[in-house]
Amino acid sequence: MSYGQVDNMYRPMAGDFFEGVSDEEESGTSDEENILTDALETNRRSPKTSVKSPHDKFNLHTRILGSIAGVLFLFVVTTALVDIDTDHHEMIFFTATCVMVAAINAFISLLQGAVVGVAGKFPPEYMGAVVSGQAVSGILASIARVLSLALGISIIHSAFVYFLFADIFLLVGMSLYLGIFRTIRSLALSVMFVFTATIGVFPAVTVLAVSSARTSGSSWSNEYFIPIACFLLFNCGDFSGRLVAGQLRWPSIHGNGEKWILFLCCARLVFIPLFMFCNLHPRAHLPVLFPSDWFYVCFMLLFAFSNGYLFCLSMMYAPMKVTVEEQETAGNQLMAFLGLGLCSGSIISACAVKML
Numbered sequence: 001m002s003y004g005q006v007d008n009m010y011r012p013m014a015g016d017f018f019e020g021v022s023d024e025e026e027s028g029t030s031d032e033e034n035i036l037t038d039a040l041e042t043n044r045r046s047p048k049t050s051v052k053s054p055h056d057k058f059n060l061h062t063r064i065l066g067s068i069a070g071v072l073f074l075f076v077v078t079t080a081l082v083d084i085d086t087d088h089h090e091m092i093f094f095t096a097t098c099v100m101v102a103a104i105n106a107f108i109s110l111l112q113g114a115v116v117g118v119a120g121k122f123p124p125e126y127m128g129a130v131v132s133g134q135a136v137s138g139i140l141a142s143i144a145r146v147l148s149l150a151l152g153i154s155i156i157h158s159a160f161v162y163f164l165f166a167d168i169f170l171l172v173g174m175s176l177y178l179g180i181f182r183t184i185r186s187l188a189l190s191v192m193f194v195f196t197a198t199i200g201v202f203p204a205v206t207v208l209a210v211s212s213a214r215t216s217g218s219s220w221s222n223e224y225f226i227p228i229a230c231f232l233l234f235n236c237g238d239f240s241g242r243l244v245a246g247q248l249r250w251p252s253i254h255g256n257g258e259k260w261i262l263f264l265c266c267a268r269l270v271f272i273p274l275f276m277f278c279n280l281h282p283r284a285h286l287p288v289l290f291p292s293d294w295f296y297v298c299f300m301l302l303f304a305f306s307n308g309y310l311f312c313l314s315m316m317y318a319p320m321k322v323t324v325e326e327q328e329t330a331g332n333q334l335m336a337f338l339g340l341g342l343c344s345g346s347i348i349s350a351c352a353v354k355m356l
Contacts, residue, residue: 060114065174067111072170074104079163082156140165164343171336180329183321186258190265190314191334192341197268198307199345201275205352206230206300208280212293229297237304244305245312253317261317265310271303276352283356 078100086093119126144162175181181188207230211221251257277289278296290296318334319327 060118063110063114067107067114068170068174070107071104071111072167072174074100074107075163075166075170079160079167082160082163164347168340168343171340175333175336180322180326181333184318184330184333186262187314187318187321188333188337190258190262191311192337192344193262193265194268194307194311194314195338195341196345196348197265197271198303199342200269200272200348201352202234202303203230204349205272205275205280205356206234208282208353208356209275209296210279210281212279212291225293229293229300233297233300234304234307237301238308241305241308241310242312243308245309245316249313249316251313253320258317261310261313264306265314268303268306268310271299272348272352274299275303276356280356286356 081093115130116127119130141162144165145158175188207226209226209230211225211229213221214225215221251260274290275296276286278299279288279291279293290299315334318330322330
């Protein structure tokens, strides 16, 4: 379903590409939108009629992983371009978009051929699952578009969510295909939740803290509070946690140790509301439940130490779960889930600041 998902992500955006370019207030579809839609469809379909899978040069494993990696790279570039102002370079951006769509669908064509070839070796139910997955991807993309309209999300944020959604699907699809994910899934998810919780508040939320003694006019409250209580304390606590993890190694990798690590990583999400109820400003919605500086400092110490400790423990244990030949792939998967944690944490932090 992952390659079907990315194949459908550009569709809902076609009508929004030129929205706001013209000052004319008129209903209907503009000529630019029609041109864009036709161009994107042409670029989406052309590679599928011209690209043939190079069976004689690359094996199946390389074709599948290479295609997914190519699509993922182009979608990451597309996601990064969402926030760039291209009003003065519309045709350049339009041309670049068409080229990327063509390249993405060339990779998808190779991927589809490989996946269908693999499914053909199994009973008919597997081929049915492949075909059904393509249809489900179209439904998900359409639902995302409807939700963005219903929630009043801006075009830019809507596009960012679409492409980020596709990035996540690709990363998950690649991990599931490699198979090693089954062995290290608890630790990979632990890494993801560690950074979801950390980036969810640090530094976007924690940097808004204000000392309860700010009216005293002291240097601590006005100049040194954030540099010391936020940044220095976090980095020292994070470093300490990593050092202790290298020596203590608890929970153990044996028994239910992985599940305990995952539980503790998920439990770190409680720091998000704890920091939000500290003395942060500006705020307009939530009350301050922990006004004292000591609450903030204690939360930061636990927050930082647990970040370093649990991250280091997860990274150390994962290679121990696989063979020597699989350790590099396991490391790449951990980095992929670390990236997922950073992305999800960034979204949470933006929402948390708005909710204050």
